[in-house]
Amino acid sequence: MTLTMSRELQLRIVSAIVMILVVLAATWMGGLAFKTVAVAIGLLVYYEWSTITRLADGSLRAHAFGWFSMALISLNMFFGHADLTVPLFAGLVITCAIPAMLRRVSWWQPGGLLYAGLSAISLSAIRGDDSLGFIAMLFVFVVVWATDILAYFVGRAIGGPKLAPRISPGKTWSGAIGGTVAGVVGGLLVAMSHFQDLGLWVGIVAFTLSVSSQIGDLFESFIKRRFGVKDSSKLIPGHGGVMDRVDGLVFASFAAFFLAVGSSAGSANAVVSMGAFLFGL
Template sequence: MSQELRLRIYSAVVMIVVVVAATWLGGYAFRFLAAAMGLLIYYEWSTITRLAEKSLRADAFGWLSLALIALNLLFGSDDLTVPLFGGLVVTTLIPPLLRRGSWWQPAGVFYAGLSAISLSAIRGEDSLGFIAMLFVFLVVWATDILAYFVGRAIGGPKLAPRISPGKTWSGAIGGTLAGVAAGVLLASAHFQDIGLWVVMIAFILSVAGQIGDLFESFIKRRFGVKDSSRLIPGHGGVMDRVDGLVFACFAAFFLALAVSAGGDRVVVSMGAFLFGL
C-alpha cells in the first residue's frame, strides 16, 4: 500500500468518525460541526475566487457574515436564522449591483452560509433528526460511490464533458438508483410504512448531490485549480468532500420552505418532512 493511499484511508476514517459522532450527539456538537464547515467552505471559496485580491473590504464583510451565521447557529435563535441569512446575502449583493464588487462575493456567502444552516436544520434537536441526517448522508454517499463504479464499468456518453470529462450518463443513472435504494432501505429499517414520498425525496437529493458535484467542478475549472484546498490530507479540501452533500441539503431545505410557504402543511422538523410524517 502506497503512503498516499494510506494517508487517504486514515484521513477518511478520521472524517467519518468525527462526522458520525457529531451527528449522533447532535446539539452543540453538530451545530459546531456545521458552523465550522460553513467557515471552512467560505475560506476555500474566497481563496479559489481570489476575493481578497479583488476587494479586501468585501472579503472581510464576507468573513463577518459567516461569523454571524456561525454564532447564531451556536448561541442564537432558530427564528433569527433565515432573516439574518437573507439580510446578509442581500447586503453583499449591493456592491455588485452598483458595479463596485464581484458577484462571487454574495455567491460565496450564500453557498457557505446555507451549507451550515441547512445541515444544522436537517439534524435538528431530536432523534428523528439523527435518522434524517443519516438518510441524506447515505443517499449522497451511495450516489457518489456507485456513480463512479458504474461509470467506469459501463462508460458511454459524457454527462457534462466541458465541466467534468470523467462523468457519464450511465454513472449518473446508476448513482441515482443506488442513492434512492440506500435511502429507501434506511427509511424501511426505521419506519413500518414508507410511501412514494420517501422515494421521491431520495431521488431529488441524489440528483441535487450530482448537480453539486458538477457545480464545484465548474468553479474549480473556471479558476484553474485542481483541489479546493489542502486542508484534508490526501483528499484536497472541504468543498471537494461535501460538494454533493451541501447541494442535497440545499434541496431538502428549500423544499421544506416551499411546502411551509404553500400552506399545505406545517413543517415541524426537517426529519418529519423528509420522511413524510
C-alpha cells in the first residue's frame, strides 16, 4: 500500500512539474505558443464538460454544433481577427442557447460552450502579445496559485465553519479568508516587482480574482457532485482532469476579462490593453 501511494505521489509530482514548465514556457513565449495552450485548455474543458454532463446522450445535432462552435472559435483565435472573437463567440453561444430556451436540449449544452469557449478566449486575451501581457498572466497565476495553496493549508490548520458543506465539505471559511489574503499579497508582490507606482486598484483586482478563483473551484465541485463523478476525467496522470486543475484559473480569468471589457464598454481595446487595465496603467 505504501509503495502504491509512493508511486501515485511521484506520478502526481512529475505531472505537476511538466504542466507548470509547459504553461510557464508558453506564457513566456506568448503569441502562437500561448494561444495553443489556451485553445487546448478550452477544447479539453469542453470534452470533459460534455462527458460529465453526458451531452452525447441528448441531441446529437446539438452536440455536433457544440464541437463545431468550439472548432470555429479555436480557428478564429489562430487565424481570425481579434475584433471578431467576442461577437463570434457571443453569436455561437446565443445560437446554441435557442434550443435550450425551447426545451429541446439541456441548458448544459450552451453552458459548456460558454464555459469552455470563454476559458480559451479570456486566457489568450490576458496574455496578449506584449510584455505587459506576460506580467498580467503571471499576476493571475500567482493570485490563483497562492489562493489555492494557502486556502488548503489554512483550512487544515484552523478549521472552523464550513464554506459550502453541501458542495465541498472540506472547504472552510478560515481557508477561504486565508487564501484570499495570500492571493492579494501574491498579486501585489508580482505587480510591485515590475511597477513603482501602483494604486489601490491593483489590490481590488487581486481580491476580485482571488474570490473568483474560489467560486470557480466551488462551481466545478457542484457540477461533479450534481453528476456523481469524482474527477472531471483521467487525462492528467495523478491529477484527474483539466477542469480539476484550471477551475479556479478560468474563473479568475473570466473576472479579469469581464472587468476589462466592461470598463471599456465592450470595445476591442479591452482585449489589447488587458495588462494595462489590470495594473491601472
